C-alpha cells in the first residue's frame with residue numbers, strides 16, 4: 315500500500331533520515347518505533363507531504379506521492395493525527411468529526427463550514443463516533459473531554475476523511491492503562507473496518523501487543539523490522555533502547 319524508498323532528510327547539517335526504506339501492507343497495523351529523535355515524526359511529515367525528502371521517494375497505491383502538497387495526499391486517502399492533540403476545542407464532538415469530512419482540512423480553517431450538515435454526513439459521523447466509543451458525548455465541547463477521549467476524537471475526525479491509510483503519531487501518549495487497552499481495541503476495530511494503520515509509539519507494551527508488524531528507526535536509520543516478537547528480541551533494538559528508560563516486552 316505504502317512504499318518508502320531510500321528516503322533521506324537533512325535539516326541543515328543534521329541528517330534526520332538516512333536512506334530509509336520500508337513498506338506498509340494493506341490491512342495491517344504497522345508500528346514505527348525508535349528512541350526519541352530517531353526520525354519517526356519526520357517520516358510522517360514526509361509521508362503526508364508536510365516535508366519533502368532530500369532524496370528518495372514515497373509511493374502510495376503505486377503512485378508517487380512525495381512532492382505533492384498535503385491536501386492532495388489527504389485526498390488520495392492518507393489521514394493523520396499529531397503527537398500533540400489537535401482537536402477543535404470550541405466545537406462539539408460531532409462538529410469535530412463533520413469538520414474532518416471536508417477532506418481539505420489542511421488547506422484552511424474556513425473549509426469546515428462548507429461540510430454540509432445533512433442527514434448522510436451526520437449519519438456517517440455518528441457511525442464513526444460509535445466506532446470510537448464517543449457517541450454519548452457528541453454534543454460536548456471537545457475541550458471538555460479528558461485527553462484519552464480527545465485522542466479518540468482525533469482518530470474519529472481523521473477517519474471522517476474516509477482514508478485508506480491512517481497515520482497516528484504517539485496515540486497512546488498521556489493515556490492511562492485503561493485508556494491504552496481501549497485504544498488497542500479501537501485499532502483492531504479500525505483495521506477490521508478496512509483502514510490500514512501506521513503508528514508511531516513510545517509505549518512498547520502497547521506497541522508489541524497491538525502491532526502486526528514493526529519497523530525500528532534509530533538515529534535516522536532503519537535498524538530492524540519484523541513481527542513484534544522478533545523485533546523485541548533483536549540485539550540492535552534492545553541496545554538502541556538501553557539507557558533511554560523505555561522498556562521492551564512482547
Ligand SMILES: Nc1ncnc2c1ncn2[C@@H]1O[C@H](COP(=O)(O)OP(=O)(O)O)[C@@H](O)[C@H]1O
Pocket residue numbers: 325328330348349350351352353354355356357
Ligand atoms: N523542522 C526541523 N528542523 C530542524 N531539525 C528538525 C526538524 N524536525 C525534526 N528535526 C530533528 O530531526 C531529528 C528527528 O526528529 P523527529 O523526527 O521529530 O524524531 P522522533 O519523532 O523520532 O522523536 C531530531 O534530531 C530533531 O531535532
Ligand SMILES: [Mg+2]
Pocket residue numbers: 354355356397
Ligand atoms: Mg516524534
